[in-house]
Each structure stands twice: as structure tokens, then as C-alpha cells.
Amino acid sequence: MQMTEENLRGLFGRMTGDEKHGWAAASTLHAIWVLYERVLNVSPSNIDDPGRDRFYLSKGHGPMAYYAVLAAKGFIEPETLDTWRQWGSPLGMHPDRNLAPGVEISSGSLGHGLPLGVGTALGLRAQGRDARVVVLMGDGEFDEGSNHETMAIAGRLGLGSLTAVVIDNKTASLGWPGGIAGRFEQEGWAATTVDGRDHDALEKALTGETDGRPRAVIAEILPIEEGSTA
Amino acid sequence: MTAQVTRKQMRTVFAETVIESLATDPRVVMLTADISSWFFWEVKKDFPDRVHNFGIREQAMIDIAGGFALAGQRPVVHTYAPFLVERPFEQIKIGLGHQDVGAVLVSVGASYDDPSWGRTHQAPGDVALLDTLPGWTVHVPGHEDEVAPLLSKAIAGDNRVYVRLSERANSEAVPVSEKFTVLRRGKAGVVLAVGPVLDQVLAATATADVTVLYASTIRPFDHAGLREAVAAAAPNVVLVEPYLRGTSAFEVTEALGDVPHRLRSFGTWRDREARVYGTPEEHDRLFGVDAESLADSIARFVG
Numbered sequence: 001m002q003m004t005e006e007n008l009r010g011l012f013g014r015m016t017g018d019e020k021h022g023w024a025a026a027s028t029l030h031a032i033w034v035l036y037e038r039v040l041n042v043s044p045s046n047i048d049d050p051g052r053d054r055f056y057l058s059k060g061h062g063p064m065a066y067y068a069v070l071a072a073k074g075f076i077e078p079e080t081l082d083t084w085r086q087w088g089s090p091l092g093m094h095p096d097r098n099l100a101p102g103v104e105i106s107s108g109s110l111g112h113g114l115p116l117g118v119g120t121a122l123g124l125r126a127q128g129r130d131a132r133v134v135v136l137m138g139d140g141e142f143d144e145g146s147n148h149e150t151m152a153i154a155g156r157l158g159l160g161s162l163t164a165v166v167i168d169n170k171t172a173s174l175g176w177p178g179g180i181a182g183r184f185e186q187e188g189w190a191a192t193t194v195d196g197r198d199h200d201a202l203e204k205a206l207t208g209e210t211d212g213r214p215r216a217v218i219a220e221i222l223p224i225e226e227g228s229t230a
Numbered sequence: 231m232t233a234q235v236t237r238k239q240m241r242t243v244f245a246e247t248v249i250e251s252l253a254t255d256p257r258v259v260m261l262t263a264d265i266s267s268w269f270f271w272e273v274k275k276d277f278p279d280r281v282h283n284f285g286i287r288e289q290a291m292i293d294i295a296g297g298f299a300l301a302g303q304r305p306v307v308h309t310y311a312p313f314l315v316e317r318p319f320e321q322i323k324i325g326l327g328h329q330d331v332g333a334v335l336v337s338v339g340a341s342y343d344d345p346s347w348g349r350t351h352q353a354p355g356d357v358a359l360l361d362t363l364p365g366w367t368v369h370v371p372g373h374e375d376e377v378a379p380l381l382s383k384a385i386a387g388d389n390r391v392y393v394r395l396s397e398r399a400n401s402e403a404v405p406v407s408e409k410f411t412v413l414r415r416g417k418a419g420v421v422l423a424v425g426p427v428l429d430q431v432l433a434a435t436a437t438a439d440v441t442v443l444y445a446s447t448i449r450p451f452d453h454a455g456l457r458e459a460v461a462a463a464a465p466n467v468v469l470v471e472p473y474l475r476g477t478s479a480f481e482v483t484e485a486l487g488d489v490p491h492r493l494r495s496f497g498t499w500r501d502r503e504a505r506v507y508g509t510p511e512e513h514d515r516l517f518g519v520d521a522e523s524l525a526d527s528i529a530r531f532v533g
Binding site: 105109114146149153 | 259279280282284285287289290291292293294295296297298299300301302303305320321324325328329330
């Protein structure tokens with residue numbers, strides 16, 4: 001089935017029961033969709049292949065967009081979305097890799113995805129594989145000290161197979177003067193800031209050539225104006 | 231005392247064992263946070279992608295270990311005990327346990343290997359903390375010769391293992407076993423010695439009519455071994471552990487759920503910090519786990 005964004009909106013609505021407001025609030029959806037649709041080599045047919053690309057959803061709260069994309073891509077039956085958060089469902093408010101098909105890490109508490117991603121990228125490097133590891137996090141999550149430890153490690157090790165996607169909807173309590181991209185650059189990453197709803201811009205930032213440095217894509221999601229069609 | 235001069239530190243045996251495993255098992259990766267990293271400088275030349283020193287970044291290190299395990303590697307992770315277990319405790323819970331992946335965590339420093347460093351370098355709560363998480367095997371070797379067999383087996387497996395190394399060691403090794411080892415048999419009670427407290431327990435019970443059990447593996451707890459020993463003696467159980475007093479008391483209670491028994495636990499204080507420096511032996515006396523104090527306490531308890 002060729003999944004369109006219209007279908008995706010329907011899948012999303014199966015969980016939220018609200019295709020308009022929930023959809024607009026899904027700050028992660030665009031980046032996850034672009035990753036699974038245009039960037040990553042991962043699908044239900046190669047999910048057990050150790051050489052597959054990895055997507056780690058570090059920002060595990062509000063995973064409806066993630067589940068919708070996984071359903072759209074055939075990892076999860078669409079009917080399963082109707083059960084989310086219920087007893088016996090594989091889909092919770094935070095994803096569990098041991099329950100949900102296609103989910104690569106169990107997440108929910110902040111600050112674990114990036115170091116898990118670095119470990120996996122280093123493991124794949126030790127195995128001589130060139131698979132990519134993409135970690136999606138939020139700007140509030142970026143506050144966590146573990147991320148800053150990890151940013152330094154990945155920069156120093158020149159971990160070119162690693163990408164951090166930071167959804168920046170300006171929710172970090174004390175903010176990041178000068179922006180998040182500058183922090184990554186200071187630690188030796190190649191950082192790009194794009195409009196987090198612009199699929200082509202996201203794709204370009206996620207696939208452009210790098211010089212071996214780990215890559216950070218800051219996907220800015222600004223509040224939607226009244227009457228917007230987004 | 232020439233024998234002591236030639237004895238190796240547990241930490242040295244650990245490094246030798248890991249270096250050997252790096253050459254023979256391509257799954258193995260060694261992660262450090264500066265502590266002991268010098269042991270691995272040479273072998274990193276042979277295995278640059280499998281030996282990493284991340285600097286003093288313990289939270290990242292534990293999650294990175296989880297990431298390695300997700301990729302199919304076998305991470306061995308090492309630093310000083312408080313920084314390995316206490317500081318990154320949520321990383322242990324989420325990055326390893328909740329992902330349901332394994333790693334071998336190897337600490338040094340124990341509860342008070344060098345109390346002159348003060349509270350910051352003491353981790354008497356490490357085993358009790360891991361008890362709050364499912365699925366951990368815990369080894370507490372009491373002699374350097376016990377380290378290699380315990381560690382080699384841990385590295386060859388897939389599960390979550392904590393190896394608690396100490397700079398203190400018993401005068402002789404006990405062959406490693408997953409079960410408790412019976413070192414002495416008696417009638418008045420059963421004394422369980424965990425790891426590097428065995429010398430003082432043996433000295434304390436030299437003339438007592440008690441069974442002495444030894445454990446270098448304390449999780450899983452050998453329920454059957456304890457029941458067997460208690461069945462052959464008065465049900466007076468003494469627990470001597472080199473960390474928080476009573477850490478294994480709940481396991482004793484589980485093991486003897488249907489056996490009327492008495493239990494007395496020894497270890498470090500739970501209710502206050504020992505805010506003093508000095509030597510490990512002075513702290514043994516403070517906590518009542520030196521041979522003389524134990525002899526007195528055990529005699530009064532089983533007598």
C-alpha cells in the first residue's frame with residue numbers, strides 16, 4: 001500500500017480521536033515520516049538484519065506520530081493503534097521495544113536515546129557495518145546532562161554514522177542562547193537548522209554529504225498560527 | 231610475607247582477563263571512564279573500535295553500553311564503585327534493564343577500601359541498589375584467583391552481571407561456585423560470609439560450633455544451599471556481608487519462609503554515615519565486622 005500523508009492522518013486519528021488539533025501538535029511526525037519514507041533503510045522485511053539503519057525515538061512521550069508511521073510502514077497493524085494504552089496492548093504512552101514491533105529502544109525518561117545511539121553506532125562500526133543510527137530528541141530533553149556527555153564523546157570519536165534530530169519547539173525551561181546547533185558545532189558536529197515541517201528541507205539535511213562528523217539536524221517547530229493548514 | 235608481594239590485585243586480574251577476551255571473543259568491548267583506563271592503552275592499539283575511554287562521563291557510558299548490546303556486542307564497563315552504580319543508576323535501570331540487554335559492570339573501591347578518601351569514594355549501597363532491579367547476577371570475589379573464572383563466565387554470557395572487586399582479599403581463594411560453599415560444619419548455627427570478609431569470619435568462628443558458608447556469587451542467592459545448611463544445624467543464621475548490613479536479609483527470609491529461624495546481619499551502617507577517615511581495618515572495627523567483634527557477637531547470638 002502506498003501510504004500518503006492523508007492516510008497517515010487517519011492512522012494518527014485512531015489514537016488521538018482528534019485529527020485536527022492532535023495532528024498539528026505532533027511536532028515529531030514530519031521528521032519521523034521523512035526518515036522512514038525517504039532516508040532510512042529499515043522496513044518490516046529487514047528489521048532483524050543487523051546491518052539495517054536504526055531509528056531511536058529518545059523523545060518517548062507522545063509517541064502517537066511514531067506509532068502512526070510504524071503502522072503506515074507495515075510494522076504494526078492499523079487495528080493495533082485502536083488499543084494503545086490499554087491492558088494487553090503493545091503500544092503504551094511510552095514505547096517498549098520488547099512489546100511494540102519495529103520499536104528499536106524503550107524510551108520515556110529523557111536523556112537515554114543519544115548515548116544508546118552512540119553505543120549502537122560504535123558497535124556497528126566495530127562490526128564493519130556502515131548502517132546509520134538516527135536519534136530523535138526534543139529541545140527540552142537536550143537539557144539532560146547525559147546528552148551533553150554524549151555529544152562530547154560522539155564529536156571526539158568522529159562518529160559520522162550518527163545523526164541527532166532535535167525537535168526544537170522552544171520548550172526548554174531556561175533555553176539555549178545562540179541556539180542548539182551552536183552547541184553541537186562546538187563539540188565537533190555538523191549541525192543544520194531547518195523548518196521541522198518542511199519535508200524537503202528535512203530530507204536534504206538528513207541526507208546531504210558530511211565530512212565524517214556526526215550530524216545534528218535541528219528541526220524547528222514553531223507554534224501554528226490560527227487558520228493554518230498545517 | 232613474600233607471598234603477599236607476589237599477589238596480584240583483583241583489578242589487575244580483571245584487566246588481564248578482559249584483554250584476553252578481547253582477542254578471543256569479537257563481541258567483547260571494554261568501556262572505561264578514566265579509572266583504570268591505563269590497563270587498556272596497549273590493547274586499544276589492536277582493537278581501536280572495541281576499547282574506549284570516554285573520560286569521566288559515567289551516565290553516557292552506561293547507556294552507550296546498552297547501545298553496544300543492542301548492536302549485539304558484549305560490553306564490559308568499569309569504573310570506581312560509586313560512579314559505576316550510584317551516579318548512573320537510572321541509566322542502569324533504563325539503558326540496560328528496560329531495554330532487556332546485558333552488560334558486565336565491574337567496579338573497584340567496594341565499601342571502604344581506602345576510607346582516607348572519605349564518603350565520596352565509598353559504595354556500601356551498590357548491591358542493595360541492584361536488588362531493586364530485576365535480573366542482575368552479582369559476584370563478590372574474595373580473592374584475586376576467584377576473579378578470572380567468575381569474570382570469564384560473565385563475559386561469555388548475555389545477561390546483566392555486576393562484579394564487585396575489592397582491594398581487600400582473603401588469604402586463600404575458594405573455588406568459585408554458583409552455590410554456597412560449605413567450609414566448616416557445626417551445630418549451633420550457620421554463618422554466611424560473602425567475598426572478602428571470609429578471613430575474619432573464619433577467625434571469629436575458629437572455636438565456635440557453627441557451619442560456615444562462603445559465597446563469591448550472592449545473586450542469585452543460593453536458597454537451597456542455605457536451607458540445607460540450616461536443616462543440619464540450629465536455625466540461627468548469621469549474615470556477614472562487606473556492604474550494607476542486611477542486604478541479603480530478605481533473601482534469607484525468602485529461603486527460610488517456612489522454617490522458624492533467627493537472623494543476625496553484619497555489614498556497614500544503614501542509619502548514618504561513618505564520617506571518619508583512617509584505614510579499612512579501623513572501619514571493620516567501627517562496623518563490628520573485625521574478627522574479635524564478630525567472634526563476640528556470633529558467640530552471644532548462637533550461644
